[in-house]
Amino acid sequence: MKTQLSVKSAALALLLVLAFVISWELYLRHQGVVTDYDDGPELWAHTREQVYEPSDKSIVFIGSSRIKYDLDIATWQGLTNKHAIQLAMVASSPRHILTNLANDPKFKGKLIIDVTEVLFFSNRGNASPDAGLAYYKERTPAQKLSFLIDKPIESRLAFLNNGKYAINAFIGEMHIPNRPMVYPFLDFPQGFGITLLNRQTKMSADFVTDTNKRNKVKAIWGLLKNDPTPPMSGKALDLVMQSVTRDVAKIKARGGDVVFTRTPSSGFFLMAENHMFPREAYWNRLLKETGCKGIYYADYPVMASLTCPEFSHLSPAGAITYTHTLVNILKHDKIWGL
Amino acid sequence: MVFNSYTFVIFFAIILGLHNLPISWKAKKINLLIASYLFYAAWNPPFILLLWLSTVVDFFVGRALYTQPNKSKRHLLLIISLIGNLGMLCFFKYGGFILENFVTLSNAIGLNYHPAKPNIILPAGISFYTFTTLCYTIDMYKKKSKPVKSLLDFSLFVTFFPHLVAGPIVRPPQLVPQFETPRTATGQQLLNGLLLLTLGLFMKVVCADTLLASTSDIVFSSPGNMGPLDAWAGVLAFSGQIFFDFAGYSTSAIGVALCLGFILPQNFLYPYAAIGFSDFWRRWHITLSSWLRDYLYIPLGGNREGKFRAYINVMITMLIGGLWHGANWTFVAWGCLHGFYLWIEKALKDSRIKKPHLPDSIPLAPVIVTASFAPVLPGKSTGGFLYALFTFLLICVTWVFFRSATFAIAWRLLKSMAGQAPPAGPPLLTTAALLQVAIVVSLMLAFHWFMRDTTVLKTSAKLPWWLLGIVWALLLILIILSQGTSKSFIYFQF
Numbered sequence: 001m002k003t004q005l006s007v008k009s010a011a012l013a014l015l016l017v018l019a020f021v022i023s024w025e026l027y028l029r030h031q032g033v034v035t036d037y038d039d040g041p042e043l044w045a046h047t048r049e050q051v052y053e054p055s056d057k058s059i060v061f062i063g064s065s066r067i068k069y070d071l072d073i074a075t076w077q078g079l080t081n082k083h084a085i086q087l088a089m090v091a092s093s094p095r096h097i098l099t100n101l102a103n104d105p106k107f108k109g110k111l112i113i114d115v116t117e118v119l120f121f122s123n124r125g126n127a128s129p130d131a132g133l134a135y136y137k138e139r140t141p142a143q144k145l146s147f148l149i150d151k152p153i154e155s156r157l158a159f160l161n162n163g164k165y166a167i168n169a170f171i172g173e174m175h176i177p178n179r180p181m182v183y184p185f186l187d188f189p190q191g192f193g194i195t196l197l198n199r200q201t202k203m204s205a206d207f208v209t210d211t212n213k214r215n216k217v218k219a220i221w222g223l224l225k226n227d228p229t230p231p232m233s234g235k236a237l238d239l240v241m242q243s244v245t246r247d248v249a250k251i252k253a254r255g256g257d258v259v260f261t262r263t264p265s266s267g268f269f270l271m272a273e274n275h276m277f278p279r280e281a282y283w284n285r286l287l288k289e290t291g292c293k294g295i296y297y298a299d300y301p302v303m304a305s306l307t308c309p310e311f312s313h314l315s316p317a318g319a320i321t322y323t324h325t326l327v328n329i330l331k332h333d334k335i336w337g338l
Numbered sequence: 339m340v341f342n343s344y345t346f347v348i349f350f351a352i353i354l355g356l357h358n359l360p361i362s363w364k365a366k367k368i369n370l371l372i373a374s375y376l377f378y379a380a381w382n383p384p385f386i387l388l389l390w391l392s393t394v395v396d397f398f399v400g401r402a403l404y405t406q407p408n409k410s411k412r413h414l415l416l417i418i419s420l421i422g423n424l425g426m427l428c429f430f431k432y433g434g435f436i437l438e439n440f441v442t443l444s445n446a447i448g449l450n451y452h453p454a455k456p457n458i459i460l461p462a463g464i465s466f467y468t469f470t471t472l473c474y475t476i477d478m479y480k481k482k483s484k485p486v487k488s489l490l491d492f493s494l495f496v497t498f499f500p501h502l503v504a505g506p507i508v509r510p511p512q513l514v515p516q517f518e519t520p521r522t523a524t525g526q527q528l529l530n531g532l533l534l535l536t537l538g539l540f541m542k543v544v545c546a547d548t549l550l551a552s553t554s555d556i557v558f559s560s561p562g563n564m565g566p567l568d569a570w571a572g573v574l575a576f577s578g579q580i581f582f583d584f585a586g587y588s589t590s591a592i593g594v595a596l597c598l599g600f601i602l603p604q605n606f607l608y609p610y611a612a613i614g615f616s617d618f619w620r621r622w623h624i625t626l627s628s629w630l631r632d633y634l635y636i637p638l639g640g641n642r643e644g645k646f647r648a649y650i651n652v653m654i655t656m657l658i659g660g661l662w663h664g665a666n667w668t669f670v671a672w673g674c675l676h677g678f679y680l681w682i683e684k685a686l687k688d689s690r691i692k693k694p695h696l697p698d699s700i701p702l703a704p705v706i707v708t709a710s711f712a713p714v715l716p717g718k719s720t721g722g723f724l725y726a727l728f729t730f731l732l733i734c735v736t737w738v739f740f741r742s743a744t745f746a747i748a749w750r751l752l753k754s755m756a757g758q759a760p761p762a763g764p765p766l767l768t769t770a771a772l773l774q775v776a777i778v779v780s781l782m783l784a785f786h787w788f789m790r791d792t793t794v795l796k797t798s799a800k801l802p803w804w805l806l807g808i809v810w811a812l813l814l815i816l817i818i819l820s821q822g823t824s825k826s827f828i829y830f831q832f
Binding site: 012145166182 | 339340343345346348379380381383384498525526529530532533544548549552739764765766767768769770773775797798799803804806807808810811814815816818820821
């Protein structure tokens with residue numbers, strides 16, 4: 001009876017793995033898939049450690065997904081010569097990140113906070129920021145080194161895409177029918193979100209022109225209509241306003257500054273937001289209580305004319321226009337010496 | 339540093355290269371020791387000082403314990419070692435827990451005592467290396483083995499990176515002799531080691547992290563009641579996750595050591611194929627349960643002092659075993675439930691068969707020697723399988739306490755599993771998640787059952803070379819496709 005492993009088994013395994021990896025990568029490249037980065041806690045933590053750059057040379061951005069799409073970092077840096085540190089997180093509220101920056105005595109910089117009302121004025125959506133903050137706080141030297149090794153690999157292999165080509169993504173894409181009311185797997189089409197190393201998120205050109213893909217994302221946003229949670233109000237809203245005001249005051253007390261932005265939305269998304277979160281009761285109150293400058297896209301004709309292809313985020317071309325206009329407004333109002 | 343990371347791949351490749359250089363054995367051991375300290379420092383460099391302290395103190399105390407002829411001085415030395423090791427463990431692991439309970443007790447008797455919450459960071463693997471060094475000094479006290487000759491060998495025994503952070507918990511006679519003579523892996527050992535490393539990573543990255551972790555996290559972090567289907571799926575998912583996570587680490591550790599030519603003890607033996615709870619403890623975290631048997635259960639009196647004391651000793655052992663896992667009463671409840679199961683099993687067994695008294699030295703079972711609720715171990719029969727399934731389901735109930743952060747969560751989940759709690763909201767889990775759990779857990783149980791009397795390496799060696807090559811490739815491809823981030827192993831927190 002055989003009692004030993006054969007070296008031929010190991011050689012065959014190695015050969016099959018190499019054949020699979022090369023074929024899979026070539027196939028995806030042939031399908032037009034491009035390389036991008038996993039927008040997880042590792043990349044976020046790597047970006048978070050950059051906030052201590054001199055405040056006259058960098059500006060930090062926090063928010064939800066919209067500012068990740070709508071701020072074109074290359075355009076911003078070209079126009080302002082200031083490093084844009086993108087700390088926004090998709091599908092989340094930026095409030096815990098704001099608190100973290102406010103409580104960090106070493107952070108004395110300038111901050112732009114983008115407000116997506118349904119997430120900002122909510123006590124949900126803190127899972128990703130909390131995970132990112134915990135990872136940043138507890139990162140080990142080994143994890144930092146793994147990040148440095150991982151990023152060059154990720155930048156060369158298209159199949160390394162956790163959201164699209166990992167086992168769990170394949171299972172989710174089977175669309176097995178669920179029991180009623182179960183929160184489904186959100187199958188965003190390929191090209192909807194390509195993340196760069198600086199955490200800029202972009203739609204692919206193919207996505208922007210493909211009506212079918214855009215409609216798929218609109219249908220996902222449509223699921224939000226099923227959420228029975230009413231907009232935040234009363235005591236809960238008071239607490240949020242107080243917390244944000246307190247955090248902003250801490251940053252200002254150290255010589256930093258804060259500007260709020262409201263990036264564009266379109267279609268039923270915009271209608272629902274206007275209906276559920278009237279500007280006077282939420283946005284205007286936020287600016288009044290914090291004493292900060294606010295840039296609401298609808299107040300500026302160029303920004304107001306922008307349309308989101310899937311109702312919630314700007315296309316790369318729209319992002320360039322938005323960023324140009326944002327910089328112009330900041331320069332016109334002589335904010336932060338731009 | 340975790341095995342499932344790029345850093346480890348590079349680290350291991352360098353170590354493997356250095357270990358096979360034509361240099362002296364002492365130089366190779368120094369390389370391994372430095373590598374082990376680097377491996378540990380990759381978590382939190384300052385904690386390496388604790389490791390040094392523990393190593394140096396126990397090396398010299400151990401030697402003195404063995405050579406000191408004066409009995410009272412030997413007692414004193416043992417107490418110093420116990421206080422040093424257990425004191426460090428108590429401070430770092432149980433400091434907050436002890437204070438919290440003291441405050442609760444003080445407040446209960448009317449004292450208004452509210453100290454600041456301590457901010458103590460738990461050094462990785464402290465429970466494991468404390469047990470490793472403790473068993474050395476206790477063995478020296480009992481003169482069960484000879485003192486380690488050199489500080490280098492002792493340091494390497496304590497710090498050897500494959501077992502340092504999450505076991506297997508090694509005893510000096512298992513590892514120290516391997517450091518005394520030059521060794522590198524044979525070609526066969528290298529192949530075996532690489533296969534075990536692949537299997538261990540597959541268990542951790544694919545089965546635990548990718549296929550089961552999110553379902554278990556959703557269910558155990560749910561704030562309200564849920565339907566029995568969701569509750570059971572979450573608990574079954576955790577049962578699979580904890581096995582794949584921990585056994586995955588042990589398998590990787592054994593594989594890594596084997597690639598360097600060292601043999602570590604087996605830590606898991608298909609525990610979900612266990613028939614009864616004493617059988618389960620023969621198969622689950624074997625090095626811990628045998629440690630508890632030899633250094634706690636037997637010193638307490640084992641089953642030498644009558645039935646009643648044996649029952650009490652079992653319970654004490656399981657309660658301390660529970661507390662070893664974490665500073666929370668839920669872990670104590672987990673241990674208590676296992677102790678209770680072992681009581682029932684022993685009572686059933688005692689009522690059925692009158693067996694001659696067996697001395698503790700017969701190592702049939704790690705904790706209890708003769709207990710088993712099955713009348714006779716039926717082996718691989720349908721009856722045996724049903725007993726194993728019943729054992730598994732009762733063990734799943736214990737995992738509820740193990741995984742829940744509070745008793746409130748545990749009770750809520752148990753009530754939901756029994757269908758006694760009206761769901762607080764819509765169903766939690768997608769059909770895909772339910773199917774994932776059903777398929778993975780069923781395959782796991784089937785695999786455990788068919789493999790219960792053999793080992794992976796024996797079975798692999800019997801396969802045709804091309805079939806093993808395909809299976810090996812499949813494991814690697816699934817690891818690559820999981821694209822998991824370097825998630826920490828659950829047992830690191832213990």
